[in-house]
Amino acid sequence: MSELFDDDPRATPPAPPRQTRRSRALLVTGVILLVMIFSLTGFASLYTDRLWFNSAGFGQVFSTLLWTRIALFLVFGVVFGAVVAANVYVAYRFRPLFRPQSREQTSLDRYREAVTPVRTWLLVAVAVIVGLFAGTSGMSQWRTYLMWRNGSDFGTDDPYFNRDVGFYVFDLPWWHFLTDFVMAVAVVSLIAAAVVHYLFGGIRLQATTDKFSGPAQVQLSVLLGVFVLAKAVDYFLDRFDLVNQQNSLFTGMNYTADNALLPSKNILAVVAIICAVLFFVNVWRRTWQLPTLGLGLLVLSAVLLGMIWPAIVQQFQVKPSEADREEAYIARNIEATRQAYDLQDDVESESYSPESDLDGVAQTGLLGSTSSVPLVDPQLVSSAFENLRQQFGYYSMAPVLDVDRYDVDGRQRAMVLGVRELDTSGLNADAQNWSNLHTVYTHGNGIVAAYANQRDAADAITENTTDTGDSSGRLEWAQGLGTEADLTDELGDYESRVYYGEQSPDYSIVGKTSDDAEDIERNLPVPGSDLGSSTTYGGDGDASVGGTFNQLMFAVKYGEPNFLLSGRVNGSSKVLFERNPADRVEKVAPWLTVDSDIYPAIVDGRILWIVDGYTTSDRFPNSQRESFDTMTTDALQVETGLATLPTDEINYMRNAVKATVDAYTGEVTLYAWEEDDPILQTWMKVFPGSVEPRSAMEDVPGLMEHVRYPEDLFKVQRYQYARYHVENAADWYENNDRWAVPLDPQSSNVFQAPYRLFVGGSEADDFALTSVYVPYGRNNLAAFVSVNSDGTSPDYGTFSVLRLTNATSEAENEQTSGPGQVANEFANDDGINQTLQALRITARVTFGNMLTLPVDDRMMYVQPVYAQSQSASDTSYPVLRYVLIKFGDSVAYGENLPAAIRSLYSGTGTDTGTDPGTDAGTGDTGSGDTGSGDSGSGDSGNGNQGNAGGADTVQGLLDQAATAFEEADDLLASGDLGAYQDKVKEAQDLLGEAADLYEEENPDAAASDDASPSADASPSADANG
Incomplete structure (x- = not known):
């Protein structure tokens, strides 16, 4: 290889001392071992991936990706490395044979003496290194390349260049990459050639004349010409990027881009071509004057046309009348955005004028239309599912459970679902060995389900204190207490073993040597036994680990020698991974x-x-x-x-x-x-x-x-629709009707999560994913939005938007409260505040997801309140204690939703808070009733108006209760918790007595308020998931 370069005719100085043969051997051996280790690890990963893809039935995906990446790596790596190496070789090959003596050249002699003996190896090293970087870069573009090779048309042209959208999505990124690649090759080659020319005398910076040798000038001129020509192509492609540029108002072409940047890109492309021609002409002219002038003109043009001119246009033409200048461009942005996020054809919007009172809404009708509102919050009840249905410590549920719907007795019911998955961290420390973790405890088992509305299979509230000790807070399991039958009878038997889940371990080894061999995989207990049974996986699995070579590959992949040493790994074993x-x-x-x-x-x-x-x-x-x-x-x-x-x-x-x-x-x-x-x-x-x-x-x-309609897509569409529901460009610019997703009332500076409701008010309600909007910068309610989430419905994916007509009202009392405002009303309601304050003495109080739903021409807010023991024990879990509601302008609460609604109605009437029996007065917040109806348990509530029908003794009891609560507050402030609890208990007893007395004196009070319900949509809610 030393003959690759011509030898220097001048005498070569003595070579530096060489390494000993032993040190060289050790160095070579170390490098080889290091390469072998990395190569073996990479090969093991690649080999086991191939096994996985083949077993999954996607072998073609693996081979396509592998060969595409290899091809891109080789093409771009070899081209880059070869071009750079060729330019280094040419620069050395045509170096000056005689160099004028100068201080500059003398100082470079020692570098030449060091480089010359290893020049060939150095050339190879440079080529390999830059080739590796370029190949890696090219390999990373496999998506871009494959999309360019196989791109399809969108059938829609952009309004500026009249090119199909597919050109921008599939073609333009690839052309940009190729242009950038050519410029990178030219720049690296230029630098490498310049360094060699300078080192060997082709470039003499301190010389007064002839600073460049002829070969150096030719080579550098060609490389500069190639770079500037590629830059001209880059300017040409940049024109198309203007339709995707981000400006201060929106994404896309704006007035400045259309009238300043676009012409400047065209001009700069022409200037760059002229500059490139000057560099190519310099091969024969041998003077840098014209190329230098051309390059200076290009730089000056880039500054003037690409930066200063657009800034002048923006400042003096656009800003003084921005709305008018940008109107046409905003209109195109609105149209494109609605199309790109699928918000054009399947959006139905209508005005909605919610009323604030309860007139005309029957209590029985409201109880029926809200019977499916979810009180089981999937975000909060995972620990309850685990404590009540976990079976063994090595099973667990996901932190946030899921929600789906099932047909129960011919009716769609929403259920909160938890998969009983394997969690080996629950094993005792002495049981956490490799054999147990990877061959015995291999899978979870079954789905645990509870009705989202906390009613039984007959859709009724039942009294059962088996699980929680609280009739209102118990979970209604979808089927019995059996371990193998956690879902409804209609579903029948199903394969309950879960080898692939969200919490499955990295890998498990399954299978046994023969059918007669003993099962070793731990399973749920058989009926009548408290001990776990055993089973053996019988599926196709991921990859066979049989054979020494496969065992070696998996041992290397996971760094685990037991693949080779353990008797649990046999010829019939399979490895389950990527689970x-x-x-x-x-x-x-x-x-x-x-x-x-x-x-x-x-x-x-x-x-x-x-x-x-x-x-x-x-x-x-x-x-x-x-x-x-x-x-x-x-x-x-x-x-x-x-x-x-x-x-x-x-x-x-x-x-x-x-x-x-x-x-x-x-x-x-x-x-x-x-x-x-x-x-x-x-x-x-x-x-x-x-x-x-x-x-x-x-x-x-x-x-x-x-x-179901997917949540992340809905969130993206929800975010964009908040602004792009406005179709008029002038209104969009002025933000006249801009909305925003409300912040979660229980969190800080994060959006409220969407939730799922049955919407429609007919016998066949639509399962929908829903959310609300507030006006941008304000907190009142602006709109309710839902999207059909039933995959069997022809209306799947159709958006329905209820635009509140009072959203922009300046009068606060004419607006409908938003989630944050309602949360504030709940927090400042005397009855709710005192009740929860008493609860916080012995328990941690957590608010569930606040639901918003339109019911009978009004907006209803429902928020469950959970209590959990203050103990940090793993056996502690949240239990539903109260339900807070706001319907119209009325606020109430109870131990369950029917109780809260009855409490809501117990406070309605013509009385506004004066002594009982009077016809007028000022409103006062009063406590509601306890009652039994709708198969419900006793409930307590708080209305936002006074009790209109009771005798003086009822009001007296209420006054006594209020006084007791005030005294309780004083005791709490003084630190006497024991006396505080006694006083709160006394106040609650007084409230109960008042409610009982009211019912005795007014047995028909609730019925007297019943009226025909409005024929408007009456959605019933199901949980978010």
Whole structure:
């Protein structure tokens, strides 16, 4: 290899002392071992991935990705390294044979003496290093390349360049990468050649004349010409990026970009071409004057045309009349944004004028229409599920449970679901050895379900203190207390073992040597036994670990020698890994973004995890771009630490794929949900056969009944619609009707999470995902928005928006309160405040999700209140104690929702707070009744108006109770907790006596308020999940 360069004709100085043969051998051996270790680790990971993909039925995905990455690495790495090496070789090959003696050249002699003996190895090292960096960069562009090769048309042209949206999404990113690659090659080659020319005398900076040798000038001129020519292409491509630029108002082309930046890009591209021609001409002219002038002109033009001119246009033409100048561009941004986020055709908006009183709303009708409002908060009851249905310490539930709907006796019922998953941290320390963790405790078992509205299978409130000791706070399990039958009878038996779940361990080894061998995997106990039974996995699994080579590969992958040493690993063993359902979907479809909330469903006798997958882009012309993090982070994710979507910015999103993952076999199936999505069509060309058509999903018995509208997509659309419900450009600019997602009342500076309701008011209510808006910068309610979430409905994905007509009213008493304002009303209600204050003495009080729903031409707010022992014990869990409601302008509470509603009605009437029997007066907050109805337990409540029908003794009892509460407050302030509790108990007893007396004297009071209910929509709520 030493003959690669010509030898220097001048005498070569003595070489430096060489290393000894032993030291060189040790060094070479160490490098080889290091390379072998890294290579073996990488190969083991690649080999086991291949086994996984093949077992999952997605071998083509693995091979396509592998060979694409290898090809890109080799092409871009070899090209980059070869071009740089060729330029270094040319610079050395044409170095001056004779150098004039000067101080500069003398100082460079020692560097030449050091480089010359190793020049060949140095050249190879430079080529390899830059090639590795370039190859890695090229390999990372596999998505860009595959989308360019297989791109589809959107069928929509942008309004400025009349190019299909597919050009911006699929083609433009690849052309940008190639242009950047050429410029990078030119720059690195230019630097490398310049260094060699300078080192060997081709460039003499201190010389008065002939600073560049002829070969140096030719080579550098060509490289500079190539760079500037590539820059001209870059300017040309930058023109198209203007439709995706972020400006101060919106994303997309604006007045300044259209009238200043776009012409400047055209001019700069022409100037760059002229400058490149001057550099190429310099190969023959051998003078730097013209190229230098051309380069200076390019730099000056870039400053004047690319920076100063647009700033002048923005300052002196746009700002004085920005609304008029930007109106047409805002209109295009609105249209593109609504199209990109699918907010155009399937949005139905109507005006809504909520009333504030209870006139015309029958109590019985309200009790019926709100019977399904969720009181079981999935965010809070996980510990209750674990304590009451965990079975063993090595099982656990997810921190936030899921919500789905099931048919019970011909009626859709929402259920809060928890998968009983394996949690090996619950094992005793002495049981946490490798054999137990990876071969014995391998799976979870079953789904635990409770009715979201805390009513039984007959949809009635029952009295049962088995679980919690509190009739109002008990959970209504979907079926009995059996361990193998936790869901409804209608579902029948199902495969309950869960080998793939959100909390499954990294890997488990399953299988036994023969059918006669003993089962060792721990399972739930058989009926009549308290001890766990044993089982053996019988599914297809992920990969066989049989054979010494496979065992070696897995041992290297996990750094675990027991794969080779343990007798539990045999020829029939399988390794289950990549067990999180979301991770499995992302692995077989790396082009998808997976929803943060996957959920289980029992379908056709199996537990399936349903995973929503999104296709996204940040290149949709003129559509508003925002980050996932900003649009999707809410109180649920902040408080629980749930994973969110990536922080990448997007301006296009579709729920293109719905996937299922079998909890027992791990089988992943991808279904094309939005088959007309061009991005999905592109990836289906890349990986043919990997995505099933939508019709295949509809053919799976029972699957469509469990399809829901995905939460992360709804959050993104909710965020964008807050501003883009305004279709008039002038109103959009002035923010006249801009909305905002309200902040969660119980959290700080995070959005309120969406929730699911049955909306419609008919016999077949629509299962919907819902949220509310407040006016931007204000706290009152502006709108209620819902999207049909029933996969079997032809209206699936249709948005319904109720725009409150009083949202912009200047009079506060004419507005409808928003969630934050209602939370403040609850906190300042005397009855609620005193009751919860007493509860906080012995328990921790937690507020559940505040629900907002339109009922009978009014807005209702419902918020469950949970209490939990102040003990830090693992056996402590939250129990529902009270339900707070606001309906119209009335506030009440009770031990359950019917109790709160009856309390609401017990305070209505013509009286406004004067002594009983009078007809007028000033309103005072009074306590409500206790009663039994609707199969409910006794309840207490608080109305926002006085009791109108009681005798003087009722008012006297109420006054005594108020006095007792005041005295209790004084005792609490003095620190006498014992006396405080006694006084609160006394006050509560007085309230009970007052309620009983009122019922005795007014047996028909509640019935007298009943009237025909309004024929408006009467949604009934189900839990968020």
